[in-house]
Amino acid sequence: MRSNAATALRPDTAPAAAPWQPVCTRRDLVAGSGVVALVDGRQVALFYLPAANGQTLYALDNRDPKSGANVIGRGIVGHLAGELVVAAPLYKQHFRLRDGACVESPEQSLQAWPVRFNGDAVELRPPAAD
Template sequence: MHRDIQTDNWISVCALDEIVPNTGVCALLNDTQIAVFHVEDNGPRVFAIENYDPNSHAAVLSRGLVGSLGERIVVASPIYKQHFDLQTGECLESPEHSVITYPARVEGGKVWVGL
């Protein structure tokens, strides 16, 4: 089961144009690695999930391939290729290995993540 983080504490990560569309970057926020993704589909959207892949036990999700499975926007882990839903954090192949999601938004041309 995924865990959503709800907060009013927003941190600026980078400018939106510093993330190539349909890729991710890793941000270290309060000693936590967070994978931040810039998705272009009907305008720019951003997503933030835990960077740690519980299947491979490595912090690599920000380097995964972004795509879609049906209506879901996902990232495929670069190691074992499991798919993580960027909105819910659910691991589609192994739901017990889902990851934390964080609120993310674009404001003033910058990417903001809520902690």
């Protein structure tokens, strides 16, 4: 009998990445701040930073892991130790925009979502399952 493990490692049988989903337009974003979109039943906070070097659009889960409230999109965006972060409104912990890691408490990290502009459309792709 042939092992399924060998088949699972072949690139031509790898699961396809989830498709990009349009969630809003560039006009819906607020420069230097967050807005929230509902994607597959999850709230996602979108941050548009047109003055940032390189990447200008970030997406993180909107649910604060410490309080359980959906408030991350209302957080204050800024810099901390050379990183772009959002400060959670309730307990003020800082999450890196690039990967959702909490600066003060790594166990409180947020899921970062792949996000991009496609023309003026803002598109998200569900993150890969761990």
